[in-house]
Amino acid sequence: MKDFRNLQVWRKAHDLTLSLYHATRRFQREEMYGLTSQIRRCSASIGANIAEGCGKRGNSEFQRYLQIASGSASELDYHLLLASDLSFLTKPEYEQLTCRLGELRRMLTALLRKVEGDRVAQAGQMPTAKC
Numbered sequence: 001m002k003d004f005r006n007l008q009v010w011r012k013a014h015d016l017t018l019s020l021y022h023a024t025r026r027f028q029r030e031e032m033y034g035l036t037s038q039i040r041r042c043s044a045s046i047g048a049n050i051a052e053g054c055g056k057r058g059n060s061e062f063q064r065y066l067q068i069a070s071g072s073a074s075e076l077d078y079h080l081l082l083a084s085d086l087s088f089l090t091k092p093e094y095e096q097l098t099c100r101l102g103e104l105r106r107m108l109t110a111l112l113r114k115v116e117g118d119r120v121a122q123a124g125q126m127p128t129a130k131c
Contacts (some may be wrong), residue, residue, distance in 0.1 A: 002062075004051040009107040013047035013069070016100050020076075023097065027088045035088065039079045045072035046104070059119040066112045073105045 004010045020043045024036045046069045053065025077098065084094035 002054040004047075004054040007050060007054070007111075009104065009111055010047055010050045010054075012100070012104045012107060013043075013050060016097070016104060017043040017047055019097065019100070023089065023093060027083070031088070035079060035083055035086070039076065039083065042072045042075040042079060045069070046076070046108075059115050059122065063112060063115045063119060066108060066115060070105065070108045070112065073101060073108060077101055077105075 017040075020039055024039055027036045049065045049069035049072065053062040053069070056062055056065065080089065080094060080097055080101065083089045084091070089097070
């Protein structure tokens with residue numbers, strides 16, 4: 001079991017979520033249960049799935065939760081594009097947020113590859129006999 005707070009990718013996800021909560025405060029009131037909620041939920045899902053995966057035993061479960069977090073990041077990417085196209089985000093806000101999201105997605109991909117590599121390496125090891 002790992003402490004998710006020690007993972008830089010989780011800290012980046014958490015910081016992005018905080019920024020998105022602030023940014024969506026300015027969205028139109030009628031979007032509270034629409035796009036505002038969707039952006040907040042999928043951004044929080046990234047960090048939550050990283051945290052939940054850290055609480056699981058074994059790399060295969062951790063990898064599965066990282067994949068879910070990655071899917072949430074893709075969903076967030078679309079919602080930010082939609083918010084920009086609807087003029088809920090300014091162009092500089094959109095560019096800054098998507099830049100941060102891109103960095104987070106690259107970090108998730110790298111961590112997924114590392115976990116997968118570790119899992120494959122562990123699976124290839126022969127158990128040693130104990131006397």
